[in-house]
Structures are given as C-alpha cells and as structure tokens.
Amino acid sequence: MRLRLSAGRLGDVTENRPVRRLAAPLGALAAVVGAFAFVGLVDPNEPGHYPVCPLLSLTGLYCPGCGGLRGAYAVAHGEPLTALGANALAVLGYLGFLAVWLRWFLDRARGSTAGPVVAPRAAHGWLIAGAILGFTVIRNLPFGSFLAP
Numbered sequence: 358m359r360l361r362l363s364a365g366r367l368g369d370v371t372e373n374r375p376v377r378r379l380a381a382p383l384g385a386l387a388a389v390v391g392a393f394a395f396v397g398l399v400d401p402n403e404p405g406h407y408p409v410c411p412l413l414s415l416t417g418l419y420c421p422g423c424g425g426l427r428g429a430y431a432v433a434h435g436e437p438l439t440a441l442g443a444n445a446l447a448v449l450g451y452l453g454f455l456a457v458w459l460r461w462f463l464d465r466a467r468g469s470t471a472g473p474v475v476a477p478r479a480a481h482g483w484l485i486a487g488a489i490l491g492f493t494v495i496r497n498l499p500f501g502s503f504l505a506p
Contacts, residue, residue, distance in 0.1 A: 445504060
C-alpha cells in the first residue's frame with residue numbers, strides 16, 4: 358500500500374484529516390466552556406470564593422478585569438445585561454473570542470490548515486491596549502461610574 362503525498366510531506370497527510378484539523382479549535386472551546394462552567398458553579402458574588410483584586414484593595418481603583426468573573430458568571434447563567442453591567446469590556450472580549458473561534462472552526466471544517474485567522478500586527482496590539490487603558494480610566498472617573506462593577 359502506498360500513501361500519496363500531495364506536496365511530498367508526511368505532515369500533509371496527517372494534517373488533512375478532519376479530526377486532526379478540528380482538534381485545536383475544539384480543544385480551545387473545551388477549555389473555555391470548562392472555565393465558564395466552573396465560574397458558573399462557583400459564584401464570584403459570594404465572598405471568599407475568589408481572591409480580591411489587588412489593585413482595588415490597595416488603591417480603590419478598578420482594574421480592567423474587575424467584574425470580569427461576575428460577568429462570566431452572568432453569561433454562564435444567560436444574563437447578558439447583568440454581564441455588561443459587571444464588565445462591558447470583558448463581554449466584548451467574550452464576543453470577540455467567539456467570532457474568531459467560529460471563523461477558525463469553520464475554516465478548519467472546510468479543509469483549511471492555514472495559520473491564525475487574524476494575522477496579528479502591531480496596530481492590533483496598540484488598538485487593544487488603548488481600548489483597555491481608555492476603559493480603565495473612564496470607569497474610574499465620576500462620569501464613567503456606569504462602567505464600574
């Protein structure tokens with residue numbers, strides 16, 4: 358029995374199997390679902406279940422992640438408005454992850470073995486860092502109190 362190699366590499370044969378192509382997207386999904394399931398079972402609104410934010414406890418300022426676990430808990434319980442009230446930036450991050458993951462999964466399901474869905478550029482990093490910084494500053498000012506958890 359002879360194997361036919363499309364480009365002369367053994368990697369092409371193993372990477373082209375649907376199970377192999379979908380392993381990474383499904384593994385990432387399993388990790389995220391597991392994390393949301395854990396947070397959904399262990400209520401972050403109850404004191405003592407999770408550590409206190411060090412920035413909040415030392416300075417009284419909300420970090421960009423403050424309220425993120427409460428937001429994940431609300432998402433896990435199907436309460437999107439409560440999640441937005443806890444940490445709107447985290448909810449946008451969850452939706453961004455979902456969009457990128459869905460594109461990754463569909464590309465792999467259609468047979469693509471290409472690299473990342475979005476090729477990261479320096480501008481992406483600056484844009485994300487600027488959004489996080491802006492969110493952090495605004496949520497700690499009096500007019501941005503609606504963004505505080």
